[in-house]
Amino acid sequence: MKKVWMLIFALPFLLVAKSDFDISLNRIDDQVIELKYDINDEDFYFAENSAIYINGTIVNARKGTNTIAIETEGDKQLYFIKSELHDPKLFYLNKNATKASDIPLWLSILPPLIAILIALLFKEVIIALFIGIFSGAFIYNGLQFSNLLISLMNVIDKYILSAVADPDHMSIILFSLLIGGMVAVISKNGGMLGIVNLFSKWANSAKNAQLVTWILGVTIFFDDYANTLIVGNAMRPVTDRYKVSREKLAYIVDSTAAPMAAIAFVTTWIGAELGYLQDFISNTSINTEISAYGLFMDSLSYAYYPVLAIIFILMLIWMKRDFGPMYTAEKRAKATGKVSNEIEEMEGEEDLSALDPKKGIEYKWYNAGLPILTVLFVTLLGLFITGHDDTIWTSSEGFFTKVSSTIGNSNSYIALLWSSLSGLLVALILSATQGILTIKQGINMMMKGIQTMFAAIIILIFAWALAKVTSDLHTADYLTNLLQGNFNLIWLPLVVFLLSGVISFSTGSSWGTMAILYPLTLPLAWELGITEGYTEAETIALLLPVISVVLSGSVLGDHCSPISDTTILSSLASQCNHIDHVKTQLPYALVVGGISCVLLIFATLQIPFIISISIGLASCYASIRIFGKKIEA
Numbered sequence: 001m002k003k004v005w006m007l008i009f010a011l012p013f014l015l016v017a018k019s020d021f022d023i024s025l026n027r028i029d030d031q032v033i034e035l036k037y038d039i040n041d042e043d044f045y046f047a048e049n050s051a052i053y054i055n056g057t058i059v060n061a062r063k064g065t066n067t068i069a070i071e072t073e074g075d076k077q078l079y080f081i082k083s084e085l086h087d088p089k090l091f092y093l094n095k096n097a098t099k100a101s102d103i104p105l106w107l108s109i110l111p112p113l114i115a116i117l118i119a120l121l122f123k124e125v126i127i128a129l130f131i132g133i134f135s136g137a138f139i140y141n142g143l144q145f146s147n148l149l150i151s152l153m154n155v156i157d158k159y160i161l162s163a164v165a166d167p168d169h170m171s172i173i174l175f176s177l178l179i180g181g182m183v184a185v186i187s188k189n190g191g192m193l194g195i196v197n198l199f200s201k202w203a204n205s206a207k208n209a210q211l212v213t214w215i216l217g218v219t220i221f222f223d224d225y226a227n228t229l230i231v232g233n234a235m236r237p238v239t240d241r242y243k244v245s246r247e248k249l250a251y252i253v254d255s256t257a258a259p260m261a262a263i264a265f266v267t268t269w270i271g272a273e274l275g276y277l278q279d280f281i282s283n284t285s286i287n288t289e290i291s292a293y294g295l296f297m298d299s300l301s302y303a304y305y306p307v308l309a310i311i312f313i314l315m316l317i318w319m320k321r322d323f324g325p326m327y328t329a330e331k332r333a334k335a336t337g338k339v340s341n342e343i344e345e346m347e348g349e350e351d352l353s354a355l356d357p358k359k360g361i362e363y364k365w366y367n368a369g370l371p372i373l374t375v376l377f378v379t380l381l382g383l384f385i386t387g388h389d390d391t392i393w394t395s396s397e398g399f400f401t402k403v404s405s406t407i408g409n410s411n412s413y414i415a416l417l418w419s420s421l422s423g424l425l426v427a428l429i430l431s432a433t434q435g436i437l438t439i440k441q442g443i444n445m446m447m448k449g450i451q452t453m454f455a456a457i458i459i460l461i462f463a464w465a466l467a468k469v470t471s472d473l474h475t476a477d478y479l480t481n482l483l484q485g486n487f488n489l490i491w492l493p494l495v496v497f498l499l500s501g502v503i504s505f506s507t508g509s510s511w512g513t514m515a516i517l518y519p520l521t522l523p524l525a526w527e528l529g530i531t532e533g534y535t536e537a538e539t540i541a542l543l544l545p546v547i548s549v550v551l552s553g554s555v556l557g558d559h560c561s562p563i564s565d566t567t568i569l570s571s572l573a574s575q576c577n578h579i580d581h582v583k584t585q586l587p588y589a590l591v592v593g594g595i596s597c598v599l600l601i602f603a604t605l606q607i608p609f610i611i612s613i614s615i616g617l618a619s620c621y622a623s624i625r626i627f628g629k630k631i632e633a
Contacts, residue, residue, distance in 0.1 A: 247329040
């Protein structure tokens, strides 16, 4: 009966109301600012001390007029204020001003939107990202034309510099450069061509070449970055031979990497996911016997988008059909032999020709296979070394739980650095000991490989800088607040899925989206269930799809966004024009995302999982059958 009432009556997303609330920010001196607020709604009820957050600092709110003195944060000039009493607000307080100016929070969505639109319209990613960062810096500096020049300088001294200075970002840059160097060496020593010849036994057609790429993408599941760079670089010569477009290769690489890393139980993502779940368990009244890992595993039955995205690729390959811009790209590749746009090939032709195999040598697969296997092995070894904890392995948990906990506790960035350096050294040693390349020639090839990565690395750095802009302007807070309206509780998973997708698309970061939404949505789902009088088991049943859809939605948004780091890395590894990759992947991601939304509605209506997933698979097949067209070789 209770569930029937839920279907009839609406329940607010947040059980709060907005009060008549006046707020201002003023400067007292160089060290102290003053927060004034007036709560004049006599009918509004709130706790005796309701929290107001100003840049994360908690102050207490009471009815009436209040004045609170707060110490300044160094050179901080932008202040973000939020509470349950009012919509989030941004204030800009100039060093020389006494009264802060109100910055409309909706402006925070403009920098990523500007970057995305310019990139898609003009196919120029670096300029698009630069303008997006500059517009964000201008907003950050109070929209004052007197700060126009300093905003321009902030692009480099504040945002680009912070993106490069981040240790995790620098780890990915070094990993990518070392992998690029390794790929150049194993290309020159004939190892990559040896792998082509080896895979040709199975990848003896365009269909089978794509199928092998898909299998490798699913197999190398433990890290999305390693997956993308290894599979893309290893399979590019194979798919080129059978006239598979670079756009199709980039799509297969991109849409197997993140989905597999997101749902597999032993990945570099698992640590962050389990960390958010453990924090939630520790801070709520949920049964302490319930483990974070158990919640994660149970939630996977609602991970429709990652699962369907992986199967959708397999269906496309098996049915030999494509639609939308991908059909155009595949038709071009089959008809003309141009695996990528002619302009892009002309621009990169000189650099790529330097990576051609050395003439007059035997092309041995293990000259590439051993370095690649070294990368895989050392990555796994590094994950275990950096994540090993005696308390984990002496516990009573099962073996797979111990492995997952160890991986989750590891430092994946250190492991990737170890593995890429090891792979490069193995490639150089193999080349030198066989007399294929001297040490000097090997180093020269390594440098050429590193040079080929520079353009993509610049795009990656600019994307990280734009993500910092969206963080400073609280774009995610704006989007979250925008969608916090009145709707039935049963639609919570669907709304969180859409919200997760929008935030990930706007910020270009799956991890950033999870960091924002997990601490918000997990307690929300729990409190709404308890407030509605659910039992603990019923509340957990509401919680499970929310856990899954934050993850799924962030991967969907990541696949659609031209400013996503993994999307950029997929273009890099496949040597595909980045905007071409985004344009060809977008329709496929949206189709699978739309089907996933329908399945979430089915789950909300308590339709059994086996029926829902069967309908989802049938819908994927029907979409390809109806819209897809065959391209004969």
